[in-house]
Each structure stands twice: as structure tokens, then as C-alpha cells.
Amino acid sequence: xxxxVSLAEAVRRTIRDGDxxxxxxxxxxxxxxxxxxxxxxxxxxxxLVRMTPDxxxxxxxxxxxARKLVFSWGGNPGVGSLHRFRDAVEHGWPNPVEIEEHSHxxxxxxxxxxxxxxxxxxxxxxAGTGLVEQTDTIKPVTCPFTGETLMAxxxxxxxxxxxxxxxxxxxxxxxxxxIVGVQKEAILSAERSIVTVEEIVDTLEPRPGAVVLPSxxxxxxxxxxxxxxxxxxxxxxxxxxxxxxxxxxxxxDRDAFAKxxxxxxxxxxxA
Amino acid sequence: xxxxxxxxxxxxxxxxxxxxGMTCFVGIGLPSAAAxxxxxxxxxxLVLIYESxxxxxxxxxLPLSIGDGILAETADAVISVPEIFNYWLQAGRIDVGFLxxxxxxxxxxxxxxVVGGTYESPKVRLPGAGxxxxxxxxxxxxxxxxxxxxxxxxxxxxxxxxxxxxxxxxDREKYGLRxxxxxxxxxxxxxxxxxxxxxxxxxxxxxxxxxxxxxKERTGWDVVIAAEPEIxxxxxxxxxxxxxxxxxxxxx
Numbered sequence: 001x002x003x004x005v006s007l008a009e010a011v012r013r014t015i016r017d018g019d020x021x022x023x024x025x026x027x028x029x030x031x032x033x034x035x036x037x038x039x040x041x042x043x044x045x046x047x048l049v050r051m052t053p054d055x056x057x058x059x060x061x062x063x064x065x066a067r068k069l070v071f072s073w074g075g076n077p078g079v080g081s082l083h084r085f086r087d088a089v090e091h092g093w094p095n096p097v098e099i100e101e102h103s104h105x106x107x108x109x110x111x112x113x114x115x116x117x118x119x120x121x122x123x124x125x126x127a128g129t130g131l132v133e134q135t136d137t138i139k140p141v142t143c144p145f146t147g148e149t150l151m152a153x154x155x156x157x158x159x160x161x162x163x164x165x166x167x168x169x170x171x172x173x174x175x176x177x178x179i180v181g182v183q184k185e186a187i188l189s190a191e192r193s194i195v196t197v198e199e200i201v202d203t204l205e206p207r208p209g210a211v212v213l214p215s216x217x218x219x220x221x222x223x224x225x226x227x228x229x230x231x232x233x234x235x236x237x238x239x240x241x242x243x244x245x246x247x248x249x250x251x252x253d254r255d256a257f258a259k260x261x262x263x264x265x266x267x268x269x270x271a
Numbered sequence: 272x273x274x275x276x277x278x279x280x281x282x283x284x285x286x287x288x289x290x291x292g293m294t295c296f297v298g299i300g301l302p303s304a305a306a307x308x309x310x311x312x313x314x315x316x317l318v319l320i321y322e323s324x325x326x327x328x329x330x331x332x333l334p335l336s337i338g339d340g341i342l343a344e345t346a347d348a349v350i351s352v353p354e355i356f357n358y359w360l361q362a363g364r365i366d367v368g369f370l371x372x373x374x375x376x377x378x379x380x381x382x383x384x385v386v387g388g389t390y391e392s393p394k395v396r397l398p399g400a401g402x403x404x405x406x407x408x409x410x411x412x413x414x415x416x417x418x419x420x421x422x423x424x425x426x427x428x429x430x431x432x433x434x435x436x437x438x439x440x441x442d443r444e445k446y447g448l449r450x451x452x453x454x455x456x457x458x459x460x461x462x463x464x465x466x467x468x469x470x471x472x473x474x475x476x477x478x479x480x481x482x483x484x485x486x487k488e489r490t491g492w493d494v495v496i497a498a499e500p501e502i503x504x505x506x507x508x509x510x511x512x513x514x515x516x517x518x519x520x521x522x523x
Contacts (some may be wrong), residue, residue: 026323028338028343033349052401077299089393090393090396105361105402124409125361125404128437129431130431179322179342182322185353208347239339
């Protein structure tokens with residue numbers, strides 16, 4: 001059964017130094033508030049897993065929380081580069097970050113394997129690309145039925161998955177809808193989990209196409225309205241596109257980033 | 272309405288490459304603008320599919336990201352990311368993949384990973400693969416939309432993120448890639464198509480007023496220009512009006 005606690009308490013209970021942490025949400029429902037709390041609690045040596053690192057991991061990497069990044073597309077959507085990510089990979093600032101790079105299809109299948117209790121997933125992918133040589137988590141496999149060569153990708157089983165959702169009920173059952181990404185797979189592949197929610201309701205009203213995560217699949221639920229800003233929560237908040245544009249200048253400059261970190265995160269109030 | 276930019280010409284020409292009723296897997300940026308323009312003009316039944324899991328999205332403005340809320344709100348179906356890649360893309364249900372590129376070579380291979388230095392310590396770290404490797408592998412055909420420059424158009428990409436024709440004829444078959452590969456590269460100067468014998472991209476279409484010299488100057492390999500390249504029609508007033516309406520809405 002999940003427990004409804006404060007965000008600070010959820011992070012304290014769930015995420016430890018050196019953990020592998022997957023914060024998911026595909027453009028929509030990105031758990032920014034939880035990411036900021038991880039920065040505030042100064043977690044270190046994390047292996048950060050996420051299909052699209054987006055601003056949330058640019059911030060965690062720049063703050064020195066990451067030892068390794070497992071990802072498939074690391075850009076600022078519609079704007080350009082993730083400068084903190086690039087600074088870490090290109091110049092080792094604030095610390096070197098090891099990378100494990102995949103395609104979206106590969107990452108999605110790795111979560112599916114993790115959620116399914118399998119050591120790997122099989123897909124038609126990667127053949128002929130340079131990605132195969134850069135990681136030992138992609139290997140060719142022969143189909144035992146047809147003899148075809150396909151690609152196997154190693155399962156992802158993070159220590160912790162963190163997502164943002166629209167609603168939970170008072171028993172900690174969670175419902176999210178709209179673009180649902182890989183959040184279900186991320187939660188089910190992880191040992192522990194945090195779900196921040198826009199609203200806690202008496203009863204979850206079933207919605208078409210929604211993902212429901214029963215209370216017993218989640219460790220902690222925290223009530224954090226607006227917790228996905230500058231991403232968005234369909235039905236509750238709008239994506240703050242100006243913030244994504246403004247981030248470019250902040251992240252480009254180490255001092256501007258340090259100032260942002262100090263003013264917006266360290267001096268920010270723990271939820 | 273006769274004045275237009277080379278970017279507008281490129282987007283209009285890319286939109287024309289899509290026919291009504293097709294299913295199109297759309298990359299964000301230039302491809303998305305072109306695909307939405309096609310749907311707003313000659314291809315109202317174009318099925319737009321985004322990797323965020325939105326199938327049949329019908330946005331009335333340009334989506335700002337692959338996961339823009341308007342895509343989910345207007346879609347025929349919204350599904351998970353594993354499902355979009357496995358059931359829909361991998362299974363071969365998509366007619367055309369519409370991709371951008373940071374760097375592309377004469378065999379249509381795309382690099383969106385690293386430029387300069389080594390993989391571990393690159394001079395420029397690009398965003399990475401995203402959905403492109405499997406879009407390039409599994410769509411029935413692929414169209415790449417990219418501005419033509421020496422930096423972008425290279426003899427051989429430094430890193431193959433998404434496979435075009437590999438190192439030439441037979442490579443796609445060798446790798447087991449089931450789609451037919453890139454059929455067009457649409458740029459701000461014209462159109463390149465693969466030579467049926469060599470798979471090397473050659474210039475077969477040129478926009479009005481673009482010279483062969485300009486094309487050669489902005490291509491990093493000794494590109495062949497067809498003896499009689501098609502001179503592609505300038506944007507119509509209707510095409511320009513529809514495109515500019517998108518741009519206006521984006522600003523407002």
C-alpha cells in the first residue's frame with residue numbers, strides 16, 4: 001500500500017545516494033518538483049534513467065547529482081541543446097557523467113522487460129547503427145523459431161521510479177491520462193516509487209484511456225499541485241513554453257545556472 | 272504573394288511529398304511543420320502519428336513539442352510509448368517517416384549523436400537518437416527534411432545514428448531493415464533522390480532561381496546533379512497563406 005506523505009519525506013524515504021532513479025513523463029507530466037527536491041536533499045552518484053532527459057535532468061546533472069545517464073534523446077524540445085548535459089559530457093562539469101545511450105524504441109522495450117520480470121526484450125532495431133558498439137546493453141539474438149537475427153536490449157529495473165500524475169485517492173491509488181508515455185512500465189519495473197499528484201480525490205472517476213496504478217504498486221504519494229511545471233498536467237496545467245525558451249540562456253552559462261539553482265531550488269521551499 | 276523564403280519553399284515542397292490518406296510518423300521541427308501544412312492544404316486525411324503515442328492527431332496550430340497537449344486532445348487514439356513503437360511502427364503499419372537531421376551523408380545515413388572528438392569525449396554532443404533509428408528502419412519509406420550546408424551534408428557521417436543505405440546497395444537487406452529507406456532529402460535548395468544503382472543521393476529537383484553552383488558549394492561531397500533536374504514550382508498563394516497562418520498563430 002502506498003502512503004501519502006510530503007514530497008520531502010517521500011524523497012527521504014525512497015531515494016538514496018548511488019541509486020538508479022527513473023523520473024519519467026514524455027513531455028507531459030514530467031515530475032519537476034520531485035527532481036528539485038532530490039537536488040535540495042543533495043543526493044549524489046545517481047544513475048539517472050529517462051527517455052528524454054529534458055530540463056529536469058539538465059538541472060539534476062548541473063547540480064552534481066548524477067554519475068551516469070541512461071537516455072535516448074537529450075535535447076530541449078523545440079528549443080535546442082541541453083547545455084548542462086552537454087557541459088557534463090563535453091567538459092566533465094561539474095563532474096564527468098557516463099552515458100548509456102539508446103533509441104526510444106530500445107528504452108521503451110527495456111522498461112517493458114523490467115516491468116515483465118524478464119532479463120531482456122527483443123525488437124527490430126539498432127541494426128547498422130553506431131549505438132550497438134557503445135553499450136553492452138544491446139546485443140543481437142537469434143529467433144529460436146525463424147532463425148532471424150533480432151536485437152535484445154537489457155531490462156531496466158531502477159531502484160526508484162518517480163512520476164507525476166493528475167490524481168490519487170485517499171488510499172493512494174493513482175490515475176493519469178493524456179499522453180501516458182512509459183510511466184506505467186517505469187513504476188512496475190522499479191523496486192520503489194514516488195508519485196506526485198495534482199489532486200487528491202475521494203474517489204477516482206475512471207477515464208477513457210487512463211492508466212490506473214493500484215495503491216499496492218506505489219511506495220509514496222505526495223500532493224504537489226503544479227508539480228510538473230514547466231511541463232504540464234492535462235486537465236490541470238498548461239505547458240510553460242516560455243520557460244523552456246528561457247532555460248536556454250540560464251543553462252548556457254555556469255554562473256547563471258548556479259544562481260538559478262540557489263534562488264529557485266536551494267532557497268525554494270520544500271513541499 | 273510571390274515573395275517567399277527558401278525555408279518556406281522547403282516546407283511547402285516537403286508538404287507536397289505527402290499524399291492524402293497516408294499514415295505519417297512525424298518528427299518535430301521542420302517535418303512537423305510540413306506534415307501539418309499538408310493536412311491543412313491538399314491532404315486533409317493525412318494520418319499524423321507522433322512518438323508521444325498520439326495517432327491521428329489533428330492540431331489546428333503547429334505543435335510546439337512532440338508531446339504538445341493539442342496532439343492528445345485531437346488524436347483518434349492516445350497510446351503508450353512502448354505500444355507506438357512496437358505495435359504501430361515496428362509492425363510496418365506506417366507509410367512514411369518524416370525526419371530531420373543534424374548531419375546526413377551521400378547514402379542518407381543520419382548522425383544526431385556526436386560531432387568531432389570521440390564518442391566518449393565529443394566536441395559537440397548532439398541530442399541523440401530519439402525515435403529516428405526505428406523510424407528510418409521500419410517505415411515503408413522515409414523523407415528527410417534538412418537545410419543544405421557543408422556542415423550538414425557530408426561525404427560520410429561521423430556516427431550512424433539512423434541508417435539510410437549504409438555503405439551502399441545491399442546494406443539495408445543485410446541489416447534486415449524492412450522499410451525501403453530514404454526516398455527523398457528535401458532541402459532549402461531542392462530535392463535529392465537516391466540513384467537506383469548506387470544508392471548515392473543526387474540532385475533531381477531544384478527550386479526556381481537556385482543555381483547548380485550554390486548546390487555544389489553547400490554539399491560536402493561531389494554531388495551529381497541530374498542533366499535535366501525538375502524545376503520545382505514556387506509555392507502557391509494558398510500554400511504560403513496556410514503556412515504563414517501557422518507561423519502567425521505560433522507567435523500570438
